Amino acid sequence: MAVSVNTVYQTVLYILNKEQRGYVTPSEFGSIADLVQKEIFQSYFPDGNQVNRQNQNNTQNDTEFFNMYKDIAYKLYPFEKEIQFSYNAANDCCYNNTSNTIYKIGEVITTYDGQPGYSSIAQLASKKDFDKIIRSKLTAPTKQYPLFYTTNNNITLGFGSLTSGGSGYNTTPATGATSGGTGTGLQIGNVVYVGQQVASFSILNFGTGYTAGDIITILGGNDNATFILNFTNSLVLKISPSPSNTNDIVSVNCLTNPTTPNWDFTIGTVGQYIFNSIGSNSSSVDFQLDISEQTNIIINILKYFGVVINDPTIIEVAAQEAQTTEVNLKS
Amino acid sequence: MSQETNQQYYQGAQPFVVTAAAGQTAFVTTFDTDLIFGSSDPTDVNYALNNFKVYTSTSGLPGSFTEYTSTYTVSNNTINFPGGSPIPQNSYVVVQLKTLSGGNYGAQDAFGQTVEENYGGYEYITLNDAIDNFMVGYVGDGKILQRADKSDVLFFAKRSLQEFSYDTLKSIHSQELTVPASLSLALPQDYVNYVRVSRIDSLGIKRIIYPVNNLTINPYNNLVQDAAGVPTQDNFGSNIESTSITEERWSTANLDLLNFNLLDNFDDFSYWWNLYGFDGNFNTGRLYGLDPQTSQINGWFSINHREGKISFSNELANELIVLEYISDGLGSDLDTKVPKLAEDALYASILYNIVSVRANQDPNNVMRLKRDRSAKLRNAKIRLSNIKLDEIAQVMRGKSKWIKH
Numbered sequence: 122m123a124v125s126v127n128t129v130y131q132t133v134l135y136i137l138n139k140e141q142r143g144y145v146t147p148s149e150f151g152s153i154a155d156l157v158q159k160e161i162f163q164s165y166f167p168d169g170n171q172v173n174r175q176n177q178n179n180t181q182n183d184t185e186f187f188n189m190y191k192d193i194a195y196k197l198y199p200f201e202k203e204i205q206f207s208y209n210a211a212n213d214c215c216y217n218n219t220s221n222t223i224y225k226i227g228e229v230i231t232t233y234d235g236q237p238g239y240s241s242i243a244q245l246a247s248k249k250d251f252d253k254i255i256r257s258k259l260t261a262p263t264k265q266y267p268l269f270y271t272t273n274n275n276i277t278l279g280f281g282s283l284t285s286g287g288s289g290y291n292t293t294p295a296t297g298a299t300s301g302g303t304g305t306g307l308q309i310g311n312v313v314y315v316g317q318q319v320a321s322f323s324i325l326n327f328g329t330g331y332t333a334g335d336i337i338t339i340l341g342g343n344d345n346a347t348f349i350l351n352f353t354n355s356l357v358l359k360i361s362p363s364p365s366n367t368n369d370i371v372s373v374n375c376l377t378n379p380t381t382p383n384w385d386f387t388i389g390t391v392g393q394y395i396f397n398s399i400g401s402n403s404s405s406v407d408f409q410l411d412i413s414e415q416t417n418i419i420i421n422i423l424k425y426f427g428v429v430i431n432d433p434t435i436i437e438v439a440a441q442e443a444q445t446t447e448v449n450l451k452s
Numbered sequence: 453m454s455q456e457t458n459q460q461y462y463q464g465a466q467p468f469v470v471t472a473a474a475g476q477t478a479f480v481t482t483f484d485t486d487l488i489f490g491s492s493d494p495t496d497v498n499y500a501l502n503n504f505k506v507y508t509s510t511s512g513l514p515g516s517f518t519e520y521t522s523t524y525t526v527s528n529n530t531i532n533f534p535g536g537s538p539i540p541q542n543s544y545v546v547v548q549l550k551t552l553s554g555g556n557y558g559a560q561d562a563f564g565q566t567v568e569e570n571y572g573g574y575e576y577i578t579l580n581d582a583i584d585n586f587m588v589g590y591v592g593d594g595k596i597l598q599r600a601d602k603s604d605v606l607f608f609a610k611r612s613l614q615e616f617s618y619d620t621l622k623s624i625h626s627q628e629l630t631v632p633a634s635l636s637l638a639l640p641q642d643y644v645n646y647v648r649v650s651r652i653d654s655l656g657i658k659r660i661i662y663p664v665n666n667l668t669i670n671p672y673n674n675l676v677q678d679a680a681g682v683p684t685q686d687n688f689g690s691n692i693e694s695t696s697i698t699e700e701r702w703s704t705a706n707l708d709l710l711n712f713n714l715l716d717n718f719d720d721f722s723y724w725w726n727l728y729g730f731d732g733n734f735n736t737g738r739l740y741g742l743d744p745q746t747s748q749i750n751g752w753f754s755i756n757h758r759e760g761k762i763s764f765s766n767e768l769a770n771e772l773i774v775l776e777y778i779s780d781g782l783g784s785d786l787d788t789k790v791p792k793l794a795e796d797a798l799y800a801s802i803l804y805n806i807v808s809v810r811a812n813q814d815p816n817n818v819m820r821l822k823r824d825r826s827a828k829l830r831n832a833k834i835r836l837s838n839i840k841l842d843e844i845a846q847v848m849r850g851k852s853k854w855i856k857h
Binding site for chain 2 (some may be wrong): 173176177179181234235236237238242244246250254257259260265266268368
């Protein structure tokens with residue numbers, strides 16, 4: 122369960138206002154909230170590594186709720202996703218053709234269609250090791266033992282800013298379908314409207330055959346909202362043997378980047394900020410972190426606001442609180 | 453563990469009954485043997501590659517099955533019929549692996565050895581399974597190997613299997629061959645070393661053929677020399693070579709002379725008279741009496757490493773021989789079979805090898821793993837030696853002899 126962005130914002134405001142330390146605007150809160158979420162998210166990795174040493178010397182407890190390693194690993198669940206990579210024949214590589222932004226890749230399962238078919242765990246190797254391993258006849262990769270390394274390539278299509286928000290979209294919503302360009306199958310989602318125009322969206326499916334510079338029309342409204350496709354530099358997996366058959370599947374267990382929390386609002390009659398609850402006409406986004414991190418988020422946000430409003434007391438209290446939590450966790 | 457039903461194992465057949473009202477297009481087979489699919493069309497040359505046949509029947513009664521020869525495909529051991537022509541409801545479908553008996557369905561002409569090749573398969577695990585098992589049981593947090601690259605495990609699994617194949621496993625391959633007039637046969641594709649070569653006589657009894665050892669040789673380089681004895685070269689600076697005169701003489705030699713078959717070879721009497729003298733002992737090495745290595749009449753063979761062939765003495769021309777040899781167990785692929793009796797030894801060997809090549813390992817731990825591997829390998833050898841007390845007792849019963857040391 123995610124942490125409510127409104128709960129955090131209200132709590133932070135409550136603590137700060139009680140001490141008459143000033144008011145935090147939604148935009149200031151949004152910036153710090155994003156920073157804190159990423160900070161907490163990234164702290165899982167060194168923490169997990171440290172706590173995992175207890176596993177390695179067999180001193181980790183195996184109780185149901187007090188195994189710290191399992192607890193930290195559990196907190197990653199909001200970010201875990203199994204993503205199917207697409208195969209690009211021109212570059213003989215696999216890439217993320219979805220709208221997910223990948224933070225880290227984990228296990229890669231390659232399923233080779235055919236008779237017989239194979240579903241194998243691919244081994245990640247450095248380019249140096251890859252080059253060595255494929256040259257040994259004993260270890261050369263096979264469909265039962267595929268091998269891959271990561272690199273980048275200019276193959277994934279991204280999109281630039283909207284060239285036109287169009288008109289009539291709020292009354293005739295975009296269905297996700299598009300037209301134009303050199304390819305087929307490009308689909309958008311998460312469309313946000315302002316007035317009757319498309320304000321923002323994300324690409325759900327990049328389709329095939331598109332080239333950089335293609336002008337794409339978002340269907341819906343008056344069919345006149347457009348954007349330009351760009352190439353972006355992207356992570357690619359070079360897998361051997363290549364999963365090049367149409368029905369071959371490369372499934373990657375990934376950690377996705379945390380989405381940016383947003384406290385969306387409208388301005389009230391007396392100029393006050395009114396929270397737009399998460400829903401179809403709101404761009405509010407909750408913290409993606411697990412609910413157990415709510416206190417941590419608030420403390421860390423307060424720490425940063427102590428810096429913003431130049432109040433050492435807040436920094437000190439918040440920092441001490443954060444440190445105590447961390448020491449308890451790792452000891 | 454075998455997933456096959458009794459019918460799948462013994463008959464090589466898997467039946468299906470279509471229950472869906474709309475018919476069924478996909479039939480998932482669960483044999484331990486992967487289906488091999490070339491074509492569904494009997495007129496296609498690749499049809500012969502199939503290791504199975506598909507039969508259908510509307511009643512399921514014996515004799516009512518006919519072979520399905522319309523278009524279908526196979527993927528991931530699933531037989532897929534076209535969406536437009538599913539097998540109708542209440543029909544019976546049987547997938548019959550090819551067998552020596554031809555199976556029990558249709559024209560009973562599913563001839564092949566696929567079923568027989570699977571018989572006794574429970575005795576083995578595949579190398580692939582052994583590697584997967586090792587990754588589960590030995591590698592991971594809190595286990596003896598915190599981490600191990602699968603390529604390392606693969607490497608040492610294959611190396612261990614190679615070593616086991618040479619002296620532990622019963623992986624003796626054999627080929628029945630007829631010696632041609634050229635007296636040479638190409639070595640088998642997966643040959644590593646020979647175990648035994650035998651001539652099969654008219655009763656089917658094998659008579660062991662021995663290597664030529666000190667009798668003759670297959671010279672590796674047969675240089676052409678000039679009058680001064682210096683090797684001559686071609687235009688590219690390489691030595692010119694010709695056929696071996698040694699081999700030529702051996703292939704035409706009268707081998708009765710070696711065995712002193714005097715009556716048949718009186719014309720050549722002068723040869724052995726001049727060579728060996730006439731003192732009543734005519735075998736090579738006569739100075740100290742009979743030489744056991746040459747005292748046999750079954751024939752000789754030699755391994756011609758220059759040509760990659762096994763050569764025979766001329767008396768074996770057109771004879772039936774059986775070549776028993778060892779391979780390294782990796783002649784095919786990762787479906788290579790490992791006897792279950794040696795499975796634990798294989799794990800111990802992989803583990804020891806991985807730990808022993810790592811830096812900064814506790815030497816005591818390495819030694820412990822080494823001893824563990826040795827003990828398990830010894831156990832595997834004993835198990836695979838197939839020593840049965842009853843059989844030994846039977847052998848000894850017929851020999852009221854002192855066992856000499």
